[in-house]
Amino acid sequence: MSTPLPPFPRGQEPSGAPVPLELTVGPAAPQLRADAARNRARLLEAATRLVEEHGVANVTMEAVAVAASVGKGTVFRRFGDRTGLLMALLDHTEQQFQAAFLSGPPPLGPGASPADRLHAFGCRVLREIHDRLDLYIAAEPDASRRFSSAPYRVRFTHVAMLLREAVPDADGVLLAQTLMGYLEPALIHHLTRQCGMPLERLESGWHDLVKRTTCPVSD
Amino acid sequence: MSTPLPPFPRGQEPSGAPVPLELTVGPAAPQLRADAARNRARLLEAATRLVEEHGVANVTMEAVAVAASVGKGTVFRRFGDRTGLLMALLDHTEQQFQAAFLSGPPPLGPGASPADRLHAFGCRVLREIHDRLDLYIAAEPDASRRFSSAPYRVRFTHVAMLLREAVPDADGVLLAQTLMGYLEPALIHHLTRQCGMPLERLESGWHDLVKRTTCPVSD
DNA sequence: CCAGCAAGCGGACCTCGGTCCGCTTTATTG
DNA sequence: CAATAAAGCGGACCGAGGTCCGCTTGCTGG
Numbered sequence: 243m244s245t246p247l248p249p250f251p252r253g254q255e256p257s258g259a260p261v262p263l264e265l266t267v268g269p270a271a272p273q274l275r276a277d278a279a280r281n282r283a284r285l286l287e288a289a290t291r292l293v294e295e296h297g298v299a300n301v302t303m304e305a306v307a308v309a310a311s312v313g314k315g316t317v318f319r320r321f322g323d324r325t326g327l328l329m330a331l332l333d334h335t336e337q338q339f340q341a342a343f344l345s346g347p348p349p350l351g352p353g354a355s356p357a358d359r360l361h362a363f364g365c366r367v368l369r370e371i372h373d374r375l376d377l378y379i380a381a382e383p384d385a386s387r388r389f390s391s392a393p394y395r396v397r398f399t400h401v402a403m404l405l406r407e408a409v410p411d412a413d414g415v416l417l418a419q420t421l422m423g424y425l426e427p428a429l430i431h432h433l434t435r436q437c438g439m440p441l442e443r444l445e446s447g448w449h450d451l452v453k454r455t456t457c458p459v460s461d
Numbered sequence: 462m463s464t465p466l467p468p469f470p471r472g473q474e475p476s477g478a479p480v481p482l483e484l485t486v487g488p489a490a491p492q493l494r495a496d497a498a499r500n501r502a503r504l505l506e507a508a509t510r511l512v513e514e515h516g517v518a519n520v521t522m523e524a525v526a527v528a529a530s531v532g533k534g535t536v537f538r539r540f541g542d543r544t545g546l547l548m549a550l551l552d553h554t555e556q557q558f559q560a561a562f563l564s565g566p567p568p569l570g571p572g573a574s575p576a577d578r579l580h581a582f583g584c585r586v587l588r589e590i591h592d593r594l595d596l597y598i599a600a601e602p603d604a605s606r607r608f609s610s611a612p613y614r615v616r617f618t619h620v621a622m623l624l625r626e627a628v629p630d631a632d633g634v635l636l637a638q639t640l641m642g643y644l645e646p647a648l649i650h651h652l653t654r655q656c657g658m659p660l661e662r663l664e665s666g667w668h669d670l671v672k673r674t675t676c677p678v679s680d
Numbered sequence: 681c682c683a684g685c686a687a688g689c690g691g692a693c694c695t696c697g698g699t700c701c702g703c704t705t706t707a708t709t710g
Numbered sequence: 711c712a713a714t715a716a717a718g719c720g721g722a723c724c725g726a727g728g729t730c731c732g733c734t735t736g737c738t739g740g
Contacts, residue, residue: 319688324726386647415613419643423639424639430606443632451639494716498708534719543696
């Protein structure tokens with residue numbers, strides 16, 4: 243329609259919403275051929291090593307390809323683009339986290355009140371991102387995809403669901419986007435690195451925000 | 462410290478915070494030489510034309526240089542980078558807007574209650590961005606500068622100030638960042654273009670958000 | 681075991697943002 | 711008006727992300 247459009251054939255793109263190739267809850271890997279799977283593993287390993295050796299900012303796609311003894315095209319076919327590769331590096335942690343808030347023990351998982359789950363959720367995300375901030379920043383998709391990536395959608399849907407439960411008569415979608423905005427890597431980076439705020443302050447801020455959001459408004 | 466660092470000599474960078482060359486409230490242009498000023502004007506004109514002819518996404522820096530009959534280096538010296546050029550295209554509107562909420566008539570300007578000013582502020586920003594969405598999206602600085610750009614800082618400071626007035630015992634800075642997050646071009650793009658929400662719904666969402674934010678919380 | 685064929689591969693290639701540096705123009709000052 | 715310093719200029723150049731397309735390789739059914 244407007245965007246230049248699909249870079250590589252990859253899977254089942256053509257139908258409706260662009261299906262992200264991974265990073266979603268559960269494996270759902272579409273049966274890679276043996277050599278492809280091997281190369282994928284090599285690439286992830288190489289990328290991990292390069293990132294911790296030189297810092298994510300200095301890791302180029304070509305360097306990863308070379309380090310994995312693989313052609314550059316292969317990197318792009320497998321991961322789509324740089325963002326895709328970087329997100330794949332966060333996939334394992336992400337899946338664990340998803341499992342934790344979807345079906346783990348309270349207060350993160352089901353069993354606690356929606357508000358309590360929200361409080362726990364935010365703190366967990368804040369710490370998670372804070373611990374691997376550079377990677378999260380670098381893996382941030384560009385503006386037009388920021389809200390469509392699988393991990394974002396899963397988190398967002400979860401927050402929206404909790405919010406609908408906690409404040410049924412509010413616009414849960416908009417409120418959820420607002421809360422999610424507080425958890426953006428770029429903001430966390432700004433506040434902790436550029437403004438020098440301790441993580442604890444961000445956590446208090448989150449608690450306050452949740453309180454204000456879930457308290458019934460006069461109107 | 463960590464970033465690759467300054468591209469061009471330009472002005473008085475070295476002292477402390479990186480002083481953005483324009484886009485701040487007031488003119489403060491540092492006396493361009495005659496030819497430089499002429500080229501600057503040419504460039505802005507050419508860029509404006511190209512943007513409305515081909516859409517901002519298809520406008521390259523080189524194309525702008527050629528269209529303005531100027532060397533490519535000149536574009537970068539004058540505007541720093543692509544983001545800088547695009548922001549300059551928004552500068553005129555931005556200055557008018559700043560004047561309106563800093564010293565214009567209520568409810569946007571001083572005279573109304575902080576809460577009323579916040580309500581007005583958000584609606585104005587929403588419309589402003591909605592009207593030139595593509596340009597705002599394209600002009601968005603990368604993650605590490607999103608919160609340091611002059612226009613952002615002015616808006617943010619304003620919101621924080623109003624918030625401190627309206628809810629003195631809250632963490633105004635964090636609350637302000639949250640409110641600002643609701644006004645991000647990328648989010649507005651997602652909600653209106655990808656989710657198909659009408660602008661009116663975003664406005665209601667803003668009003669609700671301000672209400673919840675400014676209502677005293679039980680603790 | 682072989683043939684056929686998708687899936688996968690890889691590196692040459694392109695584009696575009698950003699940089700460098702030797703040359704030109706402008707402003708200043710005596 | 712000359713001399714001079716500084717500001718500006720511009721296009722060759724570079725690096726990195728992303729694409730293309732002819733070749734290779736692993737699967738599958740006969």
